[in-house]
Amino acid sequence: MNLYIGTDGDGFGAGSLPLGVQSPYGALRLGADTSNTLDIPIVFDHLGGYHYSDTHINLFSHTHMFGAGVQDYGEVGIIPVQIDNNKHLQEMISKRNGYRSEFRHEHEVVEPGYYQVYLDTHKINVELTATEQVGIHRYSYDKIKNKHHVILIDSSYTLQTGVCNRSHIKIDSINHEITGLVFFKGSLSGRFGGVTTYFVISLNNWSKFGVWNNGQIIEGQNETDGCSSGAYIILSDEQVQLTMYVGISFVSIEQARTNLHVQTNMFQSFDTIRTIVQQKWLDEIGRFEVSAEWDREAEIKFNTALVHSLSSPTQWDESNGVYLGFDGQIHIKPDYMQHVYTDLSIWDIFRTQIPFIIFHDSQRANDIIHSIMINVEQGGDLPKWPLANGYTGCMIGSHADILISDLIMKKEHDNYLNLTQVTQALRKVANQNQVHDGRFDPSTYIKYEYVPSDMDQHSAPLTLSYAYDDWAIGNVMNAAGLTDEA
Template structure:
């Protein structure tokens, strides 16, 4: 058993190496409101790096169904907050960051004054419920801290967190009627009957415990809590919406109809009444646990044993300082620093810790397990994050990344399906998106020497995962060498993604000296060729009889064999073998022209008919930066003998898809993938094929950066003469020696040294 106390969190093994001198505070450059407008789907509230609690305002709550039909507007609220909204419903404790799907929004707290209302009301009539109007003029969002004035209640709300505890401070006006509402009905992306059961126990007049079971995107999710008040409440009550009853009273005189110590039901909303003087502050501490109410109490006592709000805020922001100082950049441009460190902040939010302070957590088998010798994580959006986020962790956060892989291997051991995670959170597998990309990030760690786990056992798990014939066309893929479209939709995407994943398995097998496995999976890695149609020059869906599907439009995304992309995008998805792909497509000259067309063509409006306007975010020509299958594409010019075009395109994407402000992200951040792309590309290199030692060279967009590595070494990137016009690499020096390759190896970076780019305005 090991207990991790909050203040020791700052000194954990994977904290910033001591040699990094924190000469400048970096927290002021983090702007958590970035991405909260349109479809960035980030949240502005408080969390610590990789924290289990994400305490943030929710500006609306929408049902999955509206008049019996799917309500497309719920997509806007994946993170619970939209910058354009004018009201706040309350502050809930769990959020996804930057996803295209949602769940969570657990345990909403809202302070109010005046007549008690237990209905949240509506945005157009906030006075009809407990929500409140607010102004961005009275809103502050920092790393680890959030503050806002609730105009309708004249209350100032402040939020901060420890890893497992959300800490609230509310400054009230004088009020005979002041309330704290705990809404256990509220959630983000409310499916019909999402709440399976809720339970609340009033321990005394300052402590409440309970839990919530939901059946949403995660089908069997239970979250426990312990809620502590700094001031005893004078009265409390609960509305059980499902039973249409209101219970009022104080537990000391137990009466089942009026004064109760506990309550259970599907739709519970509690309120706690206070007498408040002018300017009085009431604090709340809500600890979460994936295991039990006792676990939540242990987390509360271990991490939040006092009522020093400013102390918790300072500790949270120091934790962020430690993480942000892993990469120090030097530039006179403040906006560049803000975008960079906001991106770094977003990469260090997910995955999230998923265990109590004693290492207990709930597994895929719904049993309680202990994380022995590692930190257990959840929130694995792997279709997105295998591309750049986890490779970035392998470089900057290798200890954490190894623990994330241990968490995935535990997932594998706990499921009877013999699968590594696809998209998992809170002891559930969501089966979202295609491929089996856990194998990619495991292979990337093994190949790059970051396998502080049983690498051969991990390889065995990868082999079994890739051999499950029941999974999304894998049986036909192994038999025919492709996924037939008439058997499994998105067949081309699946074929291409499986081929890449199989290549990653082969690289791991080679590293571990298992030649038979290497040979087998390298054969499968070439299956991408089986869906290439030379007559059109595109990847194209094939049917079970071997023929290509007749109805084919390479610009369309509907029914063409692709997911979140079209043939133009996915025909370029062969990161494991760009050279052969280029030859298939007619050679280097034709390929460069094809890439040029991708970035400059106009995509007609009719191709947005089925996909809603949300897909317009992140589009440059027919290049879709807001969807991850295109993230490596700008770097493919390197393999076609046109590295200057890679440099030009990368800098154009950086400039147009990332900036300061609430709408500063060109699409969902996808648990940090979009931000990781920005960081790598700003530094001047990118992992086109995770599982390879190499990073493709691009165009650095920063004058200087110092990477403080966990092995104690530093690697410095310097871009001389860098500017918005000087985007072309004239020459490079690696450790003072001329360097002419279009890639740099992981080994060259982690052993320390320097890479100097001399930039020019001419290719």
């Protein structure tokens, strides 16, 4: 396979895929955010963080959108560096992208569940692997005389600039733990009030530490706030290799710590976790066997597309089944679901990816539809494009109708799907104005049976979308025995 596919191109001709590591459908997508010689990266080339044409790695962040057409996520930015002294460190922090590093593709290894790159500027080899909510870093520093080994943690970082609203970081030098949070309002998350990502970082054997705020380092201080802040850890000069564990949560710092402990089985080695995660990928890929005559290029494209299709949507429940709901409350996933899902770019995926999931993984398909109905229970309305725990109103149509219909018409739905609840939600979206993610004025559409162009400039695609949506709703009504309403 070739996991660089989807990381090149320009504008909406780019795949906007992140490059890095995650488990299948994992919430944590740890990867490099890159730039070229320009001081400010071109936004539409970096919606996934990484662009193949770039020459520099700015840092490694722990969440990413997957193939979307806007920027969001990209929190908890970390990069290892080597410094001469505190003055050198100060220069790195005070200069925009002062700590980024050159890299080359010939010094990269990209596999499902494993990423490796050599940072040419800092002379450090970086290896990454990941569980559902934990990123595991292994850094190997070249031994250079009079160079000190440092880790920079940009707690206020988000991939999209200027969307941090609050950030906090605290260093616990006794327990060798770093905790913090960042609250941000990105292109989609800002539409429902923003997202808070909490993190807990565990590593050993540091000798000194400090923080920075507004470009100024403060040696020995262990806590800071602000949207231009972070922390640094100086390792002992003898320590040339380090494994670091980064747990994230959308619930709390305590839950991030739980994720960290549970998902690493109390800090198993990097190689052990890598083996486990890569076996998960092999198990998923192993569901498929193709009997066909094809060339090497076709095989590469198929296997790559398979991995990409198994990378999203996002598993939203965390260790012990907890998750943040659309009502802002903490919930436990129902026992009949293996996982709760979010980051459903429904307008993008109703045509091919969801039918693909229904075809090969009925349990996951049911979990996705149950997740949509949980959105209805907690938020009141069917979603168009749910992100994290909120409605984004992104794109047109009400294509959750089609996802639900697809599962039911193929008779793949389980006994836990409440058809009364489903038909109520579908009836509402087709006939009433929703508070969230509604259609163009339903009463006008019902009156004319089309969207008038003098009332909405998107009249043609809206009319076509609603025709498909209503056909799907009619199929569900028939399946539920409501033939008169269908």
